[in-house]
Amino acid sequence: MMSAALIVAAPAMAQFKPSMESLEGLYKGATYSPYAERHFPTQVFWGETHLHTALSPDAGLFGNTLGLDEAWRFARGEEVVSATGLPVKLARPLDFMALTDHSDMMGFATDLRAGAPAITDTEQGRGWYEAMQQGGEAAANAALDLITNFSQGTLDPKLVEAYSPGSAAYDTVWADVIDAAERYNEPGRFTAFIAYEWTSLVKGNNLHRNVILRDSARRAEQVVPMVTQPPLGSTDPLDLYQWLEDYESKTGGTALAIAHNGNLSNGLMFPVDAQYTGREIDETYVMARNKWEPLYEVTQIKGDGETHPKLSPDDPFADYETWDAGNLDLTEAKTDAMLATEYAREALKNGLMLEEKLGTNPYKFGMIGSTDSHTSLATADEDNYFGKATSAEPSATRAFHPFTETELGVFPGWSLSASGYTGVWATENTREAIFDAMARKEVYGTTGPRIGVRFFGGWDYTDDDLRSRAPAVTGYSKGVPMGGDLRPATSDAPTFMLYALRDPLGANLDRAQIVKGWMDADGTLNEKVYDVAWSGDREPDANGMVPEVGNTVDIEAANYTNTIGASELMTVWTDPEFDPAQKAFYYARVIEIPTPRWVLFDKLRLGAELPEDAVLVGQERAYTSPIWYNPS
Known part of the structure; x- marks a missing residue:
C-alpha cells in the first residue's frame, strides 16, 4: 500500500521537466538519455555477401538442387533440407544477404x-x-x-x-533473381540485396568480384549483369568498372563491387606495375578501383586472405587457414613472388605507395568475410559446416576429398574453412542503411563468430573514455570509426579506442591487436603488429608479444571451455612510433582462444577418420576495416 507521503509527493515529481540548462555538466550529450538524439550507427548487423544456388554452373553441375527460395529462407532462419537430404538450420538467422550467382551461363545447370x-x-x-x-x-x-x-x-x-544476357533463357533467370530478392526483402527485419558474381578467371587465376546493388527491382530490371565470355563479356576489371558506371548513369541507382579473396589469383588481384592484360597501372586504374571497390573479402571457405607467413614472418598469427599451393584450378603453381600482390595487408601497404605515385590509393578498402558456399546454405559455424559444394556436405569421408588436386599440388578437403561473415555497423536493417555502411567501410569480417568490435581513431582518446558501457558516444565525438580517415592532428600521435566483445554463443577472446602499415620517406613499406589488450595476467616478452593463451580443446568431445580468455577486451592505444610525415593505416585483429575446427565435429558425429595432417584446432578471428593517416 502506498504511503501518504508518497501520494503527496507524486504530483510534484510528475510536473518536473528538466531544462537543457539543468543538464549542463551532467551529460555531454544532447539529453539525459544516452540513447536519445543519436545519429550514428548503434547496431551491428550480420550477413553474407557471397553465396551461390543451383543457378550457378559450378554449383548445379556438382549436385546442388536448391534454388533461390531455399537460400533466402535458410538465411532468414528457416530449416531446409540440403541437396544431399540433410535437414539444416542456422543457429541464428542472418540480418542480410546478397545472393551472388555467377553471371556467366546463369541457369545453364x-x-x-x-x-x-x-x-x-x-x-x-x-x-x-x-x-x-x-x-x-x-x-x-x-x-x-x-x-x-x-x-x-x-x-x-x-x-x-x-545463355548470355539478351537471350530468353538468361533474361528469365535474371528476372527470377530480382523477384526473389524483392519477395524476401523485409525492411527492419531482413535485407535482401539484388546481386551477382562477375567471374573473371584468367587462365585459372581468380579475379572474381561480387556486384551489389543498393536498389530495388525498378532499377535492377533495366540492366542485365556483366559477363566474362565473349562476345558480350570481358575479364578485365576496368570493363566491370565501366558497367558499374553505366548502371548508375542509366538507372540513377547505386552499386559497388567486392573483390574476391585474392589468395588464388596467383598475384593478379592487386597489381602494382601492370594488369594481367599488360596495361600499366595508371591514374585511370587507381581512380576507378578506388571508386568502385570499397571492400575486400578477406576470408572465406577457400582460405584466409589477410596475410601470409612469408610476407609477415614476425607475425605469429599469420599462418591461418593458408591456401598457397597455386591458383584456383591448380594449373599454375604458386611462387613466392606472387604472394605480395594477392594478400590484404600487403595490398594496403602497396596502396600507400601507389597513392604517392599516382595521387589515388586503389587499395583503400574495408574488410569483410563471406562463405562463397555453392550449396545455397550460408553456414560459417564450425559445428554447422555444410561445405563448399554438395560433394563436401557432411559425410564420414569428406575430409579426404580434395577440393582440387593436380600434379602441381593439392587443396586437401580438410583445409576448407568454415568462414566467414560480415558485421556491418548501420542505423537500421534496410538496403539503404546497410549498403551505405558498406560504402563508407564501417564494416568488419570474421571467420564465423559474431564477435562485437568497435574501432575508432583520433588524437585525444584517454583511458577515461573506456569508463562507459557506451564507448561509441565518445568514439564518434572524438574521432572516426573503422573505414575512416584520421582528422587533422591535434596531438603528437594518434590514439585508437578498441572494444571487443565475445560472441554470446562462442569462445572467449585471447587478445586484441592493432596492425600498422606505413611508408618511410624513401618509399620503403613496413608493417608491425601490436598486442594492445589481452586476457589474464600474461606479460609481453622483449619484443612486445604476449605469450600464448593456452588451449582447453577436448579433441574427443569436439569441445572447449571458456576457463581461459576474456569475455571482453578494451583499450586506448597510442602509436609509440608515429612519424607525422609518413602515410599509414591501422586495423584491428581480434583473436579468440583455441576452438575445434569442423573436422572434429565430423569425427564426433559421423565417426569420421581424419587425415594425419588435418588441422584440428584453430583460433577464429575478426578483422576490422582500416583507419588511414595521410600527412597531406
Whole structure:
C-alpha cells in the first residue's frame, strides 16, 4: 500500500521537466538519455555477401538442387533440407544477404539437368547431358569438362549465345533473381540485396568480384549483369568498372563491387606495375578501383586472405587457414613472388605507395568475410559446416576429398574453412542503411563468430573514455570509426579506442591487436603488429608479444571451455612510433582462444577418420576495416 507521503509527493515529481540548462555538466550529450538524439550507427548487423544456388554452373553441375527460395529462407532462419537430404538450420538467422550467382551461363545447370533443347541440340551439350543422366563418375567428369571449357573459352558458341544476357533463357533467370530478392526483402527485419558474381578467371587465376546493388527491382530490371565470355563479356576489371558506371548513369541507382579473396589469383588481384592484360597501372586504374571497390573479402571457405607467413614472418598469427599451393584450378603453381600482390595487408601497404605515385590509393578498402558456399546454405559455424559444394556436405569421408588436386599440388578437403561473415555497423536493417555502411567501410569480417568490435581513431582518446558501457558516444565525438580517415592532428600521435566483445554463443577472446602499415620517406613499406589488450595476467616478452593463451580443446568431445580468455577486451592505444610525415593505416585483429575446427565435429558425429595432417584446432578471428593517416 502506498504511503501518504508518497501520494503527496507524486504530483510534484510528475510536473518536473528538466531544462537543457539543468543538464549542463551532467551529460555531454544532447539529453539525459544516452540513447536519445543519436545519429550514428548503434547496431551491428550480420550477413553474407557471397553465396551461390543451383543457378550457378559450378554449383548445379556438382549436385546442388536448391534454388533461390531455399537460400533466402535458410538465411532468414528457416530449416531446409540440403541437396544431399540433410535437414539444416542456422543457429541464428542472418540480418542480410546478397545472393551472388555467377553471371556467366546463369541457369545453364538447371536446364542441363532438364535436357533443354538449347543444350541437347549441340554436340557438346548433348554429351554433357547424357553423362549427367548416367550419374556418378561420368557426371563428375562432365561437370569438370564443362567448367574447363568455360575457363578456356572453348564452349560451343551456340551455348554461349543461348545463355548470355539478351537471350530468353538468361533474361528469365535474371528476372527470377530480382523477384526473389524483392519477395524476401523485409525492411527492419531482413535485407535482401539484388546481386551477382562477375567471374573473371584468367587462365585459372581468380579475379572474381561480387556486384551489389543498393536498389530495388525498378532499377535492377533495366540492366542485365556483366559477363566474362565473349562476345558480350570481358575479364578485365576496368570493363566491370565501366558497367558499374553505366548502371548508375542509366538507372540513377547505386552499386559497388567486392573483390574476391585474392589468395588464388596467383598475384593478379592487386597489381602494382601492370594488369594481367599488360596495361600499366595508371591514374585511370587507381581512380576507378578506388571508386568502385570499397571492400575486400578477406576470408572465406577457400582460405584466409589477410596475410601470409612469408610476407609477415614476425607475425605469429599469420599462418591461418593458408591456401598457397597455386591458383584456383591448380594449373599454375604458386611462387613466392606472387604472394605480395594477392594478400590484404600487403595490398594496403602497396596502396600507400601507389597513392604517392599516382595521387589515388586503389587499395583503400574495408574488410569483410563471406562463405562463397555453392550449396545455397550460408553456414560459417564450425559445428554447422555444410561445405563448399554438395560433394563436401557432411559425410564420414569428406575430409579426404580434395577440393582440387593436380600434379602441381593439392587443396586437401580438410583445409576448407568454415568462414566467414560480415558485421556491418548501420542505423537500421534496410538496403539503404546497410549498403551505405558498406560504402563508407564501417564494416568488419570474421571467420564465423559474431564477435562485437568497435574501432575508432583520433588524437585525444584517454583511458577515461573506456569508463562507459557506451564507448561509441565518445568514439564518434572524438574521432572516426573503422573505414575512416584520421582528422587533422591535434596531438603528437594518434590514439585508437578498441572494444571487443565475445560472441554470446562462442569462445572467449585471447587478445586484441592493432596492425600498422606505413611508408618511410624513401618509399620503403613496413608493417608491425601490436598486442594492445589481452586476457589474464600474461606479460609481453622483449619484443612486445604476449605469450600464448593456452588451449582447453577436448579433441574427443569436439569441445572447449571458456576457463581461459576474456569475455571482453578494451583499450586506448597510442602509436609509440608515429612519424607525422609518413602515410599509414591501422586495423584491428581480434583473436579468440583455441576452438575445434569442423573436422572434429565430423569425427564426433559421423565417426569420421581424419587425415594425419588435418588441422584440428584453430583460433577464429575478426578483422576490422582500416583507419588511414595521410600527412597531406
